Amino acid sequence: MQKLGDFKLPQFFNYPPYFTLQPVRDTREKQIQLWKELILDFCKSQKVFLIGVEEDFPLFSNSAIDRTLSHEAREIFLSAIVGEGRAEWLDKGHRKCLILWHRIQDWADIILKFVRENGLEDSVMTVEEIRSGTESLGTELEGIDRTILMRALKLLENKGKLALFKGTSADDEGVKFSV
């Protein structure tokens, strides 16, 4: 079967009707389900956090069978993911979609786990370090989308697990953990 990067595509990715928005309700529901799972799987595997509807997201076309998802179909499938709370539209025009293959709450838990595992309970770090610091390498936090990270941190701040503060430069925000 085909691969996109190191992601193994399922067999039905070559099934032409998969790329046509189905009019019959039951069939469509099934189709939507399959697209949801596929997108989330792919994004998690490839650490894709953002999908632009009009951009060349790899899953949206299959050159082997010469098929491409229509704009309408893309929007419908992504909206379905949003509806489940696993994604968010970043704009009213539904052009950019933030994919939460981990929910914000899940990310928060991952951060806490990260903090405990690395003994950072009372320490201070920059936000950037959480994303790309040595401790993060090889973890899920590596390369996490900044927006998502900030949201998770804010969530934790509200719970009193940490405090956010601005640093010396514009993008140098810091975190003081008090886990």
Place this chain on the structure above:
Amino acid sequence: MASESRIGSDGLFNTAEVTTSGRPVLRRNEVECFLLSSVDLDSEDDPPRFASMRSGNLILTTHRLIWIPSSQPNASSLPSSLPLSSITHIFSHKKSIKSMFHSPRIRFQVDSVVVVTVVFRGKGDFDGFLTKLWECWRGRAWEEDEKSESEASSGSGAGTVAQGLYGNDGTVRMVGLAGILRKEQEQWESTDKSLQDAFQDLNALMSKAKEMVSLAEKMRQKLLSAPSSQNGGGDDEEMGSKEEMQQWMLSVGIISPVTKESAGALYHQELSRQLADFVRIPLEQAGGMISLTDMYYHFNRARGTELISPDDLWQACNLWEKFDVPVMLRKFDSGVKVIQNKSHSDEEVMSRIRTLVTKTETLRTGVTASDAALTLKIAPAMAKEHLLSAETKGLLCRDMSPDGLRFYFNLFPEIDPTDLHLVKDIGTYGEWVKATSLLSV
């Protein structure tokens, strides 16, 4: 000369004197003008003023209308006469739809009271008779008699009794052989004249026809606007006559303005049955289902003349639900209307489609409407309807591309969303994978 006994409760008619061979005895100066056979006389009043006189000869003279029964005179039907002088009014002969289909008749009023109807059931010159009746009635020959009689009684010495061929006032008398010959002559002239009139007046005839059509139109409008069942069951007679009216109009060639709610004009009913019979063979040839437009073409081609309109076809098909015919009209979601056998089952077509799309080749490539049409041996439009129907049922799903619309066997139900890579051993999904892997790199 007038006899004493009078017939009828009002004594309307006098008994007419006849000879032994049944010819009427005419009075002085009375001249026979016309003879009509197979005539009934009726009274329109209620209760009738006289017993109706059926099937006799009606003789018009200058002075009287004489009716002589064709069969042997008996007590109930005696030769009778009615003086023209007692006619107070002759109703004008209105040409109506009804009159076209009933025997010709004249109505006139006697003594300002009774209305008599003369119904003419034979084949003769009714119009000629009518003309002559007016002439004689207007001629008022009896007044001349009275005048001459009163002149005679007032004692004028001049010979008052007409002698020879010419009467007192100079008109030609119809007596003797010369009279008979003269009468014949007049008859010929009158016939000739009416023939000439008829031919020359073709325009008048045409305009009459136009009148007829506009009259029929008015009737039609009336029927359209008249409330059909305001009085519920109490108006049976009205309904009956309305139906009659529609039938008359139809036979004249004007289609009844029947709506779908009513029982349907006879025309549509007959057409409906005819169509149901006809439809059988084209249906078989078309594989059990044929579009309405195709049927329109077939039916009219078979008819040759008297083509029916699309609307007629539509109405006729709609009537099928009221009869017990083995065919039915069916409308698809897309709006396409087809005629199909009641016995024709969707199941049968579905199974044929299923067989088609699960073949290895078609698993891989899917089918277009034309492919299906060829394989299923039905018209492409029909094939598309079947494919769409199969899609709605979940048997197929669609693939839209710049190449067009194709249908595939619907694999979606067989794919497990919780395990995207799973392909079960049984099921068409597995077969599809096999079919596609034959070509993949």
